[in-house]
Amino acid sequence: MTSISPEAPLLEVEGLRVSFATQRGLVEAVRGVSFAMGREKLGIVGESGSGKSTIGRALMRLVPSPGVVTGQKLKVGGKDVLSANERDLQGLRGGKIAMIMQDPKFSLNPVMRIGTQIEEAIRMHRRVTRKAARAHAMEALLAVRISNPERVYHCFPHELSGGMGQRAMIAMMLSTQPDVLIADEPTSALDVTVQAQVLAILDDLVSRRGMGLIMISHDLELVASFCDRVLVMYAGRIVETLEASALSRAVHPYTRGLIACLPRLSEASSRLQTMQRDPAWSQV
């Protein structure tokens, strides 16, 4: 699969910076990131702490205080996110853009049953009866391979396994039918079989409905085989952009180092290779 050239890009990001003032100085989480995205699957990989989730939150305008977001351009479907007021933002988050957070159980409401939460999300975006919303919610749970949706519908978040929480979150976000979906480690708690099935659903939304998908993941093999393009992040910046299928031919030493650190099922080794990080990688 080749990437669709973004004619009217779903996302335009130019010079994005995010920083947090802390008692011990300024933390620059994102330090000048630019990219555009069309109706494609864009992977973001990179160092832990390099700013991947923060980019997602900035696109949703959900960077918590005291975070400061600046940039030349931050547009979702042509709409400027940086200057948007609270009402515009609600519209954006409603239909244009949605995010599956990295800590699903933390982002679900802990005192509300799973089914009720999915129904609320559906009813916020579509005018349907309570009964129809319930049917949609059940369908959504089945689609993400919850084998016993009746039970899970009535569960509270703490009663779900890690992977079930992730799937509940995915079901909820999909029922809002966004144009752009940011999925932050959406399948890290899923067994590989269920993971493949959930990825197939996302794949369909991109190819059939023309959704744009940002897939943040540490799973290099998954990103290489699932996404169209990949951004590689290090210390708050994009250090390399690649066709996903060309990930194994990456040239940046950080990306190459990552690939070398992978444990492989096909070969046993007593120690895993680690990385020598070069301070030059984080310089502008």
Place this chain on the structure above:
Amino acid sequence: MNEAIEVSDLEVTFGHGTKSFKAVQGVSFTVPFGQSFGLVGESGSGKSTILRALSVLVRPSGGRLQVAGGPLPLHPPKTFRRRVQLVFQDPYASLHPRHSIDRILREPLEVHGFDRREERILQSLDEVGLPRRYRYRYPHQLSGGQRQRVAIARALVLEPEILLLDEPTSALDVSIQAEILNLLSDLREARQLTYLLVSHNLAVVAHMCDRVAIMSQGKIVEVTDSRHLRTGTFTHPYSQQLWASSQGYFRDPAVLDVG
């Protein structure tokens, strides 16, 4: 006596009456001292519940558990808590939101009467690759993988003998993962530690574990060794399916219709 963990016919039931749900249905396995045992399998199959039962966080509805050479106490004394540490799947939920990283690491040291606390805190941060200045931050000021490393540091700082690790590296980039897995391997060798490791990453399990149980729907369908896990030689069809799916994302048309 040389078994670190002995699980016999474990059953865990949640809820009551018609609403009850049996999450673990007659699971048995043993892990000798100094060995590393992997649990892999279906999401929702009961892996985390087994680790929680071994840490006395849920009460079994049946079966027997032996940990560190004796029956699992109902109200574990402090020494048990130190010897057996659980790294939770969900680091956010397991770290106190209003405590700084420094306090999260210091408190267990104080509770268990450790000396040289300052030194131990710094060492544990170094070990998991977190800059020392991060000790003054709060969990919400960290990235997902940084929080996961705090959870690992908190478990290691108590020098436990038995570590129950629930997806310990799932939020880490592969270079940090490699460092943490090497650290765990070194510690196991140096101190004869016992690991029970849950992971969806078969390559990680094959690298870390001597033996592996494959779980589906509350049961172990098969126990095998890392050599067979690598080659995909199984007896149960579920294991075969799991292994086949681990070879990367391939569009399987059969999957489509149901979605």
